[in-house]
Amino acid sequence: MFISELCIENFRCFGQGGNKLVMPLQLGLNTLVGENDAGKTAIIDAIRMLLGTRDQESFRLSIDDFHYSNSKEQSKSLSISVTFLGLTLPEQVSFAEYLTYQPENIENPVILKVTLQAVLRNDKVRTTIFSGIPTSSHGLREIDIETRDKLRSTYLRPLRDAEKEMDAGKSSRISKILKRQSAIDEGESILDISAVSEDKFGEVVEKLGVVGIARLVNQLLEDHPAVNSTTNNLNVNFLKPLQMLGDNLQANLGIGPNADDEMLKRQMLEKIGIALDNVGGKRGLGSNNLLYIACEMLLLSESKDELALLIIEEPEAHLHPQRQLKLIQYLQDKVDKYKEEHEVNLQVILSTHSPTLASKLPIKCMTMVHKGKVLPLSMSSSTEGDFTFLERFIDATKSNLFFCRGLMIVEGDAENLLLPSIAKILDFDFTENGVSIVNVGHTGLSRYANVFSGTSEYPNPGIKVACLHDLDLIPYKAARELKLDSVKNNSELSDLWDNLKLSLDIGIEDVDFESLNSLLPKNVISFFEQDPFDTDKVLNANRDYQGDFVKGFYSGPWTLEYSLAFHGLGKEVTIAACLAKAEPSARYDPSKHEQIVSVAEDYYEYLNRTYSESEVLAGKVYELFLSSVNVSTHIANEHAGLVLSGKASKAAAGQHLGQLLEMMDQKLESDGYAQSDRIEHWKNLLPIAVVDAIEHVIPSMFSETESE
Known part of the structure; x- marks a missing residue:
């Protein structure tokens, strides 16, 4: 049962x-x-x-x-x-x-x-x-x-002292196990020493002191059918399966099996204890815990009527x-x-x-x-396919989602490294608020989130989950400037887009967006406010999440890095990208941090002078992550050679950007800006979706409950 x-x-x-x-x-x-x-x-x-x-x-x-x-x-x-x-x-x-x-x-x-x-x-x-x-x-x-x-x-308490639990005593584990052995009562209850006094055995017994008798008893116990079979059963069937290669843990049963002479005097005839052998030195808490668990499992297996x-x-x-x-x-x-x-x-x-x-x-x-409150995950709206997927990919890093007050699920290493810093400058420290951030790559965000959706019978108990996606829709003008394969050399599309833009600039409202969007790739948008097809593409990109606690947020219009540059952090993203590009160099030295920053600032000033439209400027900043950009060809800075031409690592840039934003916030604080003013400043520079996602996962104040 x-x-x-x-x-x-x-x-x-x-x-x-x-x-x-x-x-x-x-x-x-x-x-x-x-x-x-x-x-x-x-x-x-x-x-x-x-x-x-x-x-x-x-x-x-x-x-x-x-x-x-x-x-x-x-x-x-x-x-x-x-x-x-x-x-x-x-x-x-x-x-x-x-x-x-x-x-x-x-x-x-x-x-x-x-x-x-x-x-x-x-x-x-x-x-x-x-x-x-x-x-x-x-x-x-x-x-x-x-x-x-x-x-x-059968109960195993937390932070157990395994050696103490297995000590000889009235309720010792091994005494309970031995009492259940049918062979424990076999043999004579009384030994008439006089009947064997002339035997060599009797001569030896007469010479033994208390400690010697204890050691003799241990030898006899070792050969006793019940004790011997119990020792073998414990070691072979219960302790061995818990070991890894090279552990070589062996249990010895007896009266203080590892005791010194003084201890044997005290323990003689009291009780039978159990301990690991000390070959190679005294065993630690972990090894003794395995023996304790093995004993409990053996005792449980012997309790057939319970x-x-x-x-x-x-x-x-x-x-x-x-x-x-x-x-x-x-x-x-x-x-x-x-x-x-x-x-x-x-x-x-x-x-x-x-x-x-x-x-x-x-x-x-x-x-x-x-x-x-409880949320049995078997009762969630997840499918068998979801469970199979999650059990395949959840590792020790991702599994911290099971121990959180709030959960942020992201698509990449950059978000994983950057978002805690963004949360901090918004006065929402993830660590202090018990929020876990889990990077699951570019697929399966909804599978992870659905585990927390709950049902009408077992609703989500208050764990807020935000899935932060890239919207992955590229403004056409940025795609054209960057010469992306999907739009490159498409003169028909380019001409039509230019004509529509001209019509909108002179106030013509009735323009042919349908023809334009028939030529635009699925992941490219015109970026015209009047274009209804852009709205359709955004809606089609969104995923449905169930309930008020689990929500999806979409950082647009393209990737997080592009979105940050587009909304107001173009220079900061450029600095982070250049620092990331400099790291692989054999000449890289953290002491040259300021020189690299100066190169990045000069390069961003060049981009800002050259590209006036925000979507194109953000695209050129994002180009540092897309292709091998040699910044030294565009600026006259004696340190430009420190920034390599290879693509910037998003993860490295995310870490640098997080540190940069925190330093900037500290500077604002030292300059006398109030916290509310600093938060408002950052909200004006960050994508709305990022701010909303962070605000969503921060738990509300906990009602007072009894502790565990």
């Missing part, structure tokens, strides 16, 4: 009515992702409080667990419930008196619903755990302790990225094979802050938690 739905009301950050949590879960792997204090730990703690854990940890509701509304009024009651589906016949027998029958539900006629209800009276918490549905004919029934023990989950539910908070704790990937591969393999090997279904619920893990998890197993 497995949990199909979790409902939480008035517990910590989850309220009631429309603010209560109703979260679907699936068989196999379920992953909670999102920023800190979103509600992930509250979800896991709710399940732990309802079902309990196998480590018998005392974990009870407190007064602080009752939800506070915005008015600071604390709720006096709360409830946590789970619905189990897929009960096998043995499970139905085991929980027979607590089941609810739904004859109308052909697929799942038998369910087990378990609910914790708590009330707060006189500063005391009173809790009841029962089964059933209030409206069901079977009514409600309080669950006895013996049955509740069968529902306990719930196969594994809850892990931050499985990445103490593990480097490659081991994190190995762990996820291991968990997925266990989920796939568990039913075949153990005749029950395994369900795993984990929370993570690791982009590395998130990049390798199936997207449909993820649930984003944000401000006390």
